[in-house]
Amino acid sequence: MGSIDFVNPTKWQISEYCLFYKMSNSHPLRPYTAVGEIDHVHILSENIGALLNGEEYGDVTFIVEKTRFPAHRVILAARCHYFRALLYGGMRESQPEAEIPLQDTTAEAFTMLLKYIYTGRATLTDEKEEVLLDFLSLAHKYGFPELEDSTSEYLCTILNIQNVCMTFDVASLYLLPKLTCMCCMFMDRNAQEVLSSEGFLSLSKAALLNIVLRDSFAAPEKDIFQALLNWCKHNPKEDHAEIMQAVRLPLMSLTELLNVVRPSTLLSPDAILDAIKVRSESRDMDLNYRGMLIPEENIATMKYGAQVVKGELKSALLDGDTQNYDLDHGFSRHPIDDDCRSGIEIKLGQPSIINHIRILLWDRDSRSYSYYIEVSMDELDWIRVIDHSKYLCRSWQKLYFPARVCRYVRIVGTHNTVNKVFHLVAFECMFTNKTFTLEKGLIVPMENVATIADCASVIEGVSRSRNALLNGDTKNYDWDSGYTCHQLGSGAIVVQLAQPYMIGSIRLLLWDCDDRSYSYYIEVSTNQQQWTMVADKTKLPCKSWQSITFDKQPASFIRIVGTHNTANEVFHCVHFECPEQSSTHKEESKEEATAQPATAGAAGAAAAPATASTTAATASTAAATASTAAATSTAAAAASGEEESPGGQQLVLYPLRPSSSSSNQSLPGPTSRSPVQPQ
Template sequence: MSSQQPINPRTPSEIQHTQFVAEDVGSLYLSEEYSDVTLIVDGQRFPGHKVLLASRSKYFKAMLYGGMRESHSEEIELKDTPVGAFKYLLCYVYTGNLSLGHLSDDTLIEILELADIYGFQNLETAISEYLESNLNEKNVCYIYDTASLYSLPCLSSACLTFIDQKAYDVIKDESFTSLSPTALKNIVSRDSFCAAEVDIFKAIVHWAKANPCDVKKISLRDMELKYRGYLIPEENVATQKYNASVIAGELKHALLDGNSKRYDSERGFTRHRIDKHEDQGIIIQLGMQYTLNLIRMLLWDREQRSYSYYIEVSMDQKDWYRVVKYIRIFGTHNSHNDAFQLVSFEAYYTKKPFELNKEGICIPRFNVATIPMSACVIEGVSRTRDALLNGDTDNYDWDSGYTCHQLGSGAIAIQLGQPYALSSIRLRLWDCDSRFYSYYVEVSENNKDWDMVCDRSKVDCRSWQTITFPQKVVSFVRIVGTRNTVNQIFHVVHFECPEYSVNSGANTSTGGIAGAELDLDNGSPILVPVGANDGYLAPKRNQSSGGEDEEEDLHFDPLAD
């Protein structure tokens, strides 16, 4: 046998006996063995072990080894501590285990409070998540008060969402009177806390009778609201299921039927005439008032055309602002004819994030110059349709895979699906040989007024080009070639905006739906991301390009003051 071979090759090289350590440490729970401190809670005595308590909690570390008076005491009294909850907490300290299913809500809240005091953050998070999944109309007020007191934002948010959705049941439950004045005001001041005003008033009167000492602390003026909206996250409420209907516009039946695929020049859309002064536009009446922040629309797009429009929302068809029961879409321009044609319409409240510039325009973090995002080439020549925007940066040769224009005549122009706030562009010049190009790039919001963002007309350029510039609102991009060292044609293989970098963490998915969003408080359209595979939609009050599945998502902040 070779001396270099292991004695027993089947013997594991790593020993994992952590479970035995945990069992041995856990056996010290409530054990007098090796105990060097006694914790007294409400008259009951609990043997403890200083080093273990200090290693598990910064609170106990400071108390037992921080030079405080308790550092030299063999007995420590913990005042204002519920003994039942403390016993469960101490068990968790020694064993790392705690079964929550059999505990009452009151006990769970007490343990949560102790976990916050003694700094057991993992336990605090675990109990919060358990409470989130077990909310009901009887415990939600109590839990919300506690979450607010101990600054637990996730638990607070979950409570508020539950309260919004079950507003009537919550105000009818006796636990509503247990709310603190601050919590009461926070709840009833929300637009999304949607119950009949008379029921809310009666609930507040009932609360006031149960809390007479706190009544004067509430400002009634701060609590006045004109309207409230029901909140149903991530659910399209502009459907027949929710009793929505189209009350103005031609061919009303098509808009809310849920079919966004089967339409042509004669059917499958709702429309209104742009040039008629008495025209009301297209008006959708929701089944009840809702809190919304996302509108998704599909403009008719069986051929290339551009639209302009604006959107208003109202509760009474008189004040077109903020809280939503009626939605009016008014077309102002169609590059093809005098009809504004809308294929589908959806309305949501979404919690998906988005980023806006100071004007309320969406700042995209992935490439929006793609066909699924409704971008299109409106000027330039190519043997392969959509070669410039199809995302293929490798498959091109002398005959195909690029878009071009004659030097001294024309340009390559791209129209995005909607306006975006952009500060970078990337493109790839044709580079199958060693030639050089020169060019410049301009951007525009309206296809009339152009700003130059890059001038490389006197620079030798080849292959990949990255262009950065101060952020601008962009709907159109124009690339003008000025020189080719081989011939009189300017060739571009690929175009994207914003510039995508692997290090930026941007999403280059070409799937999704283009979208736009409307800021109701500012009256200006804003664009937002709607998901990893969703896009941004464009309700800018100017053009939106035609393209396949040209859907638009319009977001706004319904809860803004």
Template sequence: MSSSGCETRSSSTGKDISCDVDHVIMLSDNMKSSLFLNPEYADVHLIVEGVSFPAHKIILAARSQYFRALLYGGMKESTQSEVELKAATTSAFKSLLKYVYTGRMALGELKEDVILDVLGLCHQWGFEELEASICEFLQAALHVGNVCAILDTALAFGLESLVSTCCVFADANAGTLLDHSTFLLLSPAGVTELISRDSFCAAEEKIFEAVCNWVRSNQDIHQDAATVLNHVRLPLMNLNVLLETVRPTGLVSSDMILDAISAQNKSRDTELKYRGYLVPEENVAHVKHGASVLKGEMRQAILDGDCQNYDVERGFTRHVIDENGEGGGGIVIKLRQQCILNHVRMLLWDRDLRSYSYYIEVSMDQVDWVRVCDHTRYNCRSWQSVFFPQRVVRYIKIVGTHNTVNRMFHVVAVQAFFTKKEFTIDPKWGLVVPKDNVATIELSACVIEGVSRSRNALINGETRGYDWDSGYTCHQLGSGAIVVQLAQPYVISSMRLLLWDCDDRSYSYYIEVSTNQRHWEMVCNRSRESCKSWQTIRFDAIPVVYIRIVGTNNSANEASGFC
């Protein structure tokens, strides 16, 4: 008989036989039948709510650091034959003890209150794997009737992932949850956790009424009422509600009501702390989500999700750019409901090399607008990726201020998101600071000057497949340059470029950058150096749209080539 790997073939039957013996299930069953709750070999009895559970110190110690310290750590319990456990219920402890002996727990067969008690014991006694499994089970089993109890448990034990999942579920069911009887059973910390969230979106009057009902149902913790009520956003309620609904309850002081009225009168609408629906990584500016275009010509095109089928006559929404570089009312999009946003993507018409300038503003009422993107001084093309600090938005206004070809502003698609992706906005320039290479075809950069067999060979990401005939971009020394246009302005402080290096030649060059192709700033001057292969350039961070690379010397011929 010969063996190979973890299997061997039987010479008599010809079947493959595993070399590994796995009797884990048998072991678990034997532990359950022979040792679990069997007093015959027990050396300790654990007392829970007056009920005695026979157990084995060595097994408890092997499975839990808590019991190892309790039973073998020199404390008085290490010499006792009976140990009382006060922080447990009998049903929860019995389920946990069975898990200790068998490694199994049928969560689907347990009542929710027992599962939560077991979760508490896991956290207290260090059963981390079981704690994680229970959290995963509870996350999948959330409904309006249990989310409050699970949230309170998760808060009590600092289970951040479970807290987050509960809050996201509560956000999506805020109105229903406020009416549910279990809301009245929440702890002060639980109520505060929910209503303090910008994404817990319901009418503020309804939130206030639910909190009032909670206060009346929890007279024993009345001292926490003021703290909880501080998270109700009184300025979001109109004057009639403040005077006719809030004031008669006696739960809010006259000063707080006056402050709310003052905030309404003196603050800009965009300064009010609105609540909004949070749908991470989902484009809410789409017809399937009820978004619509209120202003702009050919309105039906911009929100249909089609980013491929457009030409000079169709597939875009537009507006006229007037002589002052303004767009009248621009293009205005209304979302079905107020949403928390921090990211807008927009496809500018790009069937030729034209560029546009524009700005984007957002609003809750179409009266008070906040500008979240100002690209009026920059040439932009194709896909735009705009980031800004998160805020609640109902209306999005896009105004084109310049087109390098004519006086029309054309937008093929607009997408609005809340993204969890990390981004950095330069505080001085208000522009994105990229972490990765933005001179790529995928990010809509293009080569607008230079000679190559393939128009965008310089930015296609291929740094190996080049030779004498292809895979590079060049220009004649003494005339012209290689110019790359980024899709939008970025604050940049470094670049890398690969000089053609299929032989031993060297180059000299300099690099300039610009935002408009009229004013150029030199960021690298290596015109007196002999340079080969990969180049790394660092400079003070500045806004960049155009990158101009000018070769000044080639030790082999009169062309300057870059891969």
């Protein structure tokens, strides 16, 4: 390129230098790395890989299916504990130039393994399933967990009817959970095709039983019996009695038992008679049905063949639209009658295993509903899985129950606080692996359910922001905003949860921007009629964070009633949660301990008006003055619709008390409009 004057370079010299620099940095042997780092791993892999299958420098030979594989002890020992023990453990194979025969593998699979050992690479896409399974077994045998995982992941992507059985057999043998699970899911969704495949006949006994004993292997019992009969003929040395015990005879019809099972002679006449007895004497829903299992996916969709078979305005319920609904459309409904003969019924595409239902009750106003949910296989025998007929519920309902196999789901509304019609916007059902705890049929929540995301709401109280109490903000509050309050001696702060829960703890944050203290009590209810007191702090001076525990109670409503404030005649609460989130509490307590003095409060002095920066003595004097004028300010607030701030100023706030409405109105729509005829 010639010399370059770096003091006064010409444009041509700058251009040439930049071109040279670009070319030198794009060299294939110099991939981009951090400055000061050299990465030539690919060169190392290629150079060591060049030794593969070469006699030069080789000091050990493996013999697989009469094929000789020269290798290098030190490379094998460095890559694998198994070969390290074999080649340097003092055994016969440790001798120089030893020839080691390997059994229980194929030459193709061992070739792939040696390539991986020498280069770190393996090509799976061009190999047959049998070779890949042998390769997987070698990875397991010789202790290559990363190779085992990668091969398993690839096998998951190529599962089909022809290879799934032998893949499942290998995955079960080597305890590969992900591959085993994927095989089971594939077989569950293609049960009848799997039963008639050739691979099914080659399954080991253990693998066979693992498949057919699953509730989610949802093939007709007659087909399962016939497939097991064929397997027994193909494997005459196995214990056929144990295999036939996997057949659920009560699920077969009388005709099938007499004309299919009895002629096989594999089951005794007593076993057949017992099955007939169970079938005739048991409730249909008590039979051990099989059902489709599709975890974590809503199966109440047209994709899976679900349809609404009873109820008015059927088309809206399963369309997946949970946003666009109003007074006239976007919901299904049924009239609420005393004998509960009406309801909204969904037929699933096929019998399915479910343990989780989500429904959206019409929630464009503050109304609440009561309801129950039943499931069935034949529309004759119904099992109630959710009973909220004595509770008031609103908006989204997240419901859990022990897993059930069902084909039909029926939702029956029993009460509406506004009229005599039950309105349902959306319905979802699925099987979830999420762990949950039930007591008396109600969820015992582990996470805070008094949140806006969980559709909780403040239905009584006064605040600048409707749900300031539930928005999770425990930092940004001051003298004018960020809290919910009520006048002492009048009203309360009431939180409605979306659905009833078993609650055993509550945590709340009392307004604490000065040194005042409060007294209060807390009650819970499921219907706003009968209340149970769970905390009595009426004789205690309480400040800032309050942690309350009690015996678990069913609760849809929580009422906080202030009884005393050392500064004025108003009770102020900043944050509410249930159940108490202990980990969050510890973090917040730790932050408070290292923050400003306690009298400064969580909001900090900067957010407060000038009165907040006074000394403790001045604040105490102000509190006494405010207390003296309490009667006057209370009367003024009551007359003008205003409420007091913690500092004593009168603020025009937003009341959160629900408007009164008659529960005896017989109106078919969410509001008092003319009846909307079903389409």
